[in-house]
Amino acid sequence: xxxxxxxxxxxxxxxxxxxxxxAKNALVEAxxxxxxxxxxxxxxxxxxxxxxxxxxxxxxxxxxxxxDGRIAAIVEVNCETSFVAKTDEFKxxxxxxxxxxxxxxxxxxxxxxxxxxxxxxxxxELEENxxxxxxxxxxxxxxxxxxxxxxxxxxxxxxxxxDSKTVEAFIKEAIAKTGENITVRQFxxxxxxxxxxxx
Numbered sequence: 001x002x003x004x005x006x007x008x009x010x011x012x013x014x015x016x017x018x019x020x021x022x023a024k025n026a027l028v029e030a031x032x033x034x035x036x037x038x039x040x041x042x043x044x045x046x047x048x049x050x051x052x053x054x055x056x057x058x059x060x061x062x063x064x065x066x067x068d069g070r071i072a073a074i075v076e077v078n079c080e081t082s083f084v085a086k087t088d089e090f091k092x093x094x095x096x097x098x099x100x101x102x103x104x105x106x107x108x109x110x111x112x113x114x115x116x117x118x119x120x121x122x123x124x125e126l127e128e129n130x131x132x133x134x135x136x137x138x139x140x141x142x143x144x145x146x147x148x149x150x151x152x153x154x155x156x157x158x159x160x161x162x163d164s165k166t167v168e169a170f171i172k173e174a175i176a177k178t179g180e181n182i183t184v185r186q187f188x189x190x191x192x193x194x195x196x197x198x199x
Contacts, residue, residue, distance in 0.1 A: 067097035073101035106154040
């Protein structure tokens with residue numbers, strides 16, 4: 001059995017948001033390979049984040065970001081307890097989400113927020129231009145729909161500080177670390193001389 005230090009166990013616990021026992025077990029399973037254990041824990045951490053997704057979020061904070069006096073964004077980010085809402089990590093998360101909104105101009109928080117008439121119009125357009133095999137039509141159109149709105153939906157956008165992940169994945173990492181459900185309730189973006197139009 002590989003020699004596993006308590007420092008590695010603590011470090012893995014901190015980075016992955018899991019308990020000491022889970023961290024130790026992961027290192028044992030990975031035969032002491034820290035990176036391999038961290039990857040395994042990240043997967044488990046995100047699984048735990050999925051389970052937390054239906055827990056109610058009544059606390060949180062409102063944060064803002066102003067760029068060069070020309071573009072501003074304000075966001076409401078919610079969590080489960082005032083304790084987490086007051087942490088530097090949560091404040092940092094909210095601020096980075098405000099930066100995301102200012103930079104990437106989303107129109108909706110999630111796909112659920114897209115009005116039905118907007119979805120119907122886009123689907124009609126995609127169906128009219130569809131040229132693929134009929135048996136794959138539903139699957140292909142579903143993918144095209146998601147792609148059409150990817151840049152307009154906050155959670156689907158690539159995260160500006162690490163475009164290898166979406167904003168949704170960035171939030172799920174925070175959920176895994178804090179142990180609480182985190183949601184974006186609403187946002188508003190203002191640009192000098194521009195009136196935002198929902199599509």
